[in-house]
Amino acid sequence: MESPASSSTAQSTVPVTLAPAERAVRMLGGDLTERSLRLHLEGLSGVDAVGLEQRAASLGTRSIKTTSKAWALDKIIELIDLTTLEGADTAGKVRSLVAKALTPDPSDLTAPRVAAVCVYGDMVPDAVAALGAAHGDPVGVNGPSGMVSVAAVATAFPSGRASLRVKLADTADAVFNGADEIDMVIDRGAFLAGHYGQVFEQIVAVKEACRRDDGSYAHLKVILETGELTTYDNVRRASWLAILAGGDFIKTSTGKVAPAATLPVTLLMLEVVRDWFRLTGERIGVKPAGGIRTSKDAIKYLVTVAETVGEQWLQPHLFRFGASSLLNDVLLQRQKLTTGRYSGADYVTID
Amino acid sequence: MSRLTVPKTYKLYIGGKFPRSESGRTYEITTAKGVFLANASQASRKDARDAVVAARGAQSGWADATAYNRGQVLYRIAELLEGRHAQFVDELVSSEGITAAAARDQVDDAIDTWVWYAGWADKFVQVAGSGNPVSGPYFNLSVPEPTGVVAIVAPQGVAGSKPSSLLGLVSVLAPALVAGNTVVVIADQAHPLSAISLAEVLSTSDVPGGVVNILTGSPAEIAPWLAAHADVNAIDLTGADALDWVDLQIAAADTLKRVVEPEPGVPARSLDRILAFTETKTVWHTKALI
Numbered sequence: 243m244e245s246p247a248s249s250s251t252a253q254s255t256v257p258v259t260l261a262p263a264e265r266a267v268r269m270l271g272g273d274l275t276e277r278s279l280r281l282h283l284e285g286l287s288g289v290d291a292v293g294l295e296q297r298a299a300s301l302g303t304r305s306i307k308t309t310s311k312a313w314a315l316d317k318i319i320e321l322i323d324l325t326t327l328e329g330a331d332t333a334g335k336v337r338s339l340v341a342k343a344l345t346p347d348p349s350d351l352t353a354p355r356v357a358a359v360c361v362y363g364d365m366v367p368d369a370v371a372a373l374g375a376a377h378g379d380p381v382g383v384n385g386p387s388g389m390v391s392v393a394a395v396a397t398a399f400p401s402g403r404a405s406l407r408v409k410l411a412d413t414a415d416a417v418f419n420g421a422d423e424i425d426m427v428i429d430r431g432a433f434l435a436g437h438y439g440q441v442f443e444q445i446v447a448v449k450e451a452c453r454r455d456d457g458s459y460a461h462l463k464v465i466l467e468t469g470e471l472t473t474y475d476n477v478r479r480a481s482w483l484a485i486l487a488g489g490d491f492i493k494t495s496t497g498k499v500a501p502a503a504t505l506p507v508t509l510l511m512l513e514v515v516r517d518w519f520r521l522t523g524e525r526i527g528v529k530p531a532g533g534i535r536t537s538k539d540a541i542k543y544l545v546t547v548a549e550t551v552g553e554q555w556l557q558p559h560l561f562r563f564g565a566s567s568l569l570n571d572v573l574l575q576r577q578k579l580t581t582g583r584y585s586g587a588d589y590v591t592i593d
Numbered sequence: 594m595s596r597l598t599v600p601k602t603y604k605l606y607i608g609g610k611f612p613r614s615e616s617g618r619t620y621e622i623t624t625a626k627g628v629f630l631a632n633a634s635q636a637s638r639k640d641a642r643d644a645v646v647a648a649r650g651a652q653s654g655w656a657d658a659t660a661y662n663r664g665q666v667l668y669r670i671a672e673l674l675e676g677r678h679a680q681f682v683d684e685l686v687s688s689e690g691i692t693a694a695a696a697r698d699q700v701d702d703a704i705d706t707w708v709w710y711a712g713w714a715d716k717f718v719q720v721a722g723s724g725n726p727v728s729g730p731y732f733n734l735s736v737p738e739p740t741g742v743v744a745i746v747a748p749q750g751v752a753g754s755k756p757s758s759l760l761g762l763v764s765v766l767a768p769a770l771v772a773g774n775t776v777v778v779i780a781d782q783a784h785p786l787s788a789i790s791l792a793e794v795l796s797t798s799d800v801p802g803g804v805v806n807i808l809t810g811s812p813a814e815i816a817p818w819l820a821a822h823a824d825v826n827a828i829d830l831t832g833a834d835a836l837d838w839v840d841l842q843i844a845a846a847d848t849l850k851r852v853v854e855p856e857p858g859v860p861a862r863s864l865d866r867i868l869a870f871t872e873t874k875t876v877w878h879t880k881a882l883i
Contacts, residue, residue: 584642586824587649
């Protein structure tokens with residue numbers, strides 16, 4: 243009987259030809275191997291940590307007021323993946339999450355809808371049923387469509403500690419049930435051990451599992467879990483790895499590990515995305531997730547996106563916030579702007 | 594050789610800390626005769642906002658403390674006030690221009706008021722609550738519970754009238770705390786010294802940070818923001834006589850607040866002031882399964 247672990251143990255010593263992911267072949271040439279991938283990733287220039295943090299801090303000092311603030315608050319709502327990822331999730335919880343996604347502020351119907359709801363794989367049917375006719379791509383031909391997508395975390399989220407077969411089944415199941423987007427976690431253990439090829443192969447395989455019967459693909463967000471990658475250099479390598487393997491989005495964190503999303507890490511990932519765009523003309527999305535709780539923080543991220551990759555990234559196909567409590571704070575700020583008085587927690591829903 | 598005086602810059606008291614005003618503004622406090630005494634922070638609407646956030650954060654903890662414990666904590670403040678008796682007398686003499694004897698009387702009165710209210714903490718529920726007769730095998734109990742976050746405009750020593758900045762502040766602050774409310778109070782604008790010294794007493798007492806937040810500055814500027822603030826549950830306008838307090842009442846009504854109307858001078862000790870910031874909760878409970 244073939245052991246499923248045998249392929250991974252051999253990878254560090256024997257040169258292995260990797261799956262010919264389209265982007266990687268274009269970037270690194272046809273003879274795609276573990277070695278050529280490693281040479282590329284380790285050849286990336288190191289990150290200037292002090293410069294990065296200083297740049298992120300300076301981007302966080304912009305003062306966004308009045309009409310710009312009103313625009314930013316609505317934009318933040320449009321970019322939110324409203325998330326519930328608890329062991330205690332129920333179908334009822336998912337339904338109330340969807341209700342909030344569709345009508346964020348019942349006292350002010352001008353508040354836009356969020357981009358997506360993000361749930362565990364087994365909750366996808368509940369989310370799809372609750373959304374009903376409002377289930378679809380948040381981006382329409384002329385701006386926001388008023389539709390809400392369903393995103394599912396898969397591949398043994400949040401740890402990613404499961405065999406590839408289980409991860410693929412997890413992914414295919416969520417896609418079959420109607421998930422439009424799959425948030426996968428990379429195997430951080432393999433990445434930190436230097437088994438880049440293994441991580442690469444897994445992303446390629448999960449991407450293939452995102453394929454629907456009609457040949458289209460669910461969008462793939464690759465979670466790097468930057469809190470476990472320990473260095474900025476690793477974050478840059480993992481970002482490149484995820485993009486080369488075919489990720490549509492790179493996402494900072496699961497939200498289950500501290501630190502989760504930070505501004506410097508997101509800035510660094512945006513820089514990789516910018517570099518990739520300059521090289522290939524292809525736009526990759528970025529999703530900071532976890533730890534963004536206030537409008538003030540979220541506005542710093544908007545500024546960072548606009549200043550790093552450009553304002554065309556401020557749309558749901560290219561930038562998302564993974565958040566749950568952020569929405570309430572944005573709604574409070576929005577109510578302050580529309581009513582002229584400070585609002586309170588009694589005037590938004592309890593999640 | 595004469596020594597240079599070291600004038601103090603007084604700060605706000607928000608969330609158990611002593612921040613400067615977010616706006617960076619200060620104003621001069623003078624003696625009754627107009628001589629410079631000290632600088633005080635002039636709070637802005639954003640300081641009021643931060644104070645409400647601090648008060649809201651501290652509210653459930655303070656309300657969940659047992660009534661006996663709240664009484665002990667409040668009584669402890671009276672002990673600390675007694676220890677700083679001389680300091681408060683000095684400050685009142687210099688800031689209000691009253692005689693040392695009058696100042697001593699005011700500090701004594703303030704401490705006694707504090708003790709009087711502290712004693713009510715584990716007694717007002719028995720007086721204001723009730724067991725209601727109902728036609729069924731149920732206990733039907735009504736108990737007063739804290740309203741939540743209370744904003745207070747402390748009595749203002751306006752020109753011409755006799756100020757009582759410490760006694761006035763204590764007479765509005767203590768009753769709001771008794772039931773388990775947390776407080777944002779705007780101190781006497783012209784005589785804030787004793788309010789800030791009281792804050793220093795509070796910060797070294799057992800009162801959790803955020804339960805009392807003291808702002809110095811213009812009530813005319815800050816009170817409208819507190820009256821309209823949706824996260825403030827009650828507003829005590831005792832010292833708002835000189836303001837457009839009808840407008841404040843209207844703003845408060847928009848967000849369903851309890852309102853205590855302005856009252857000249859220093860309000861007398863009364864159980865009503867405690868009960869003004871409580872809500873009656875009535876519960877039904879089966880008598881037994883016998």
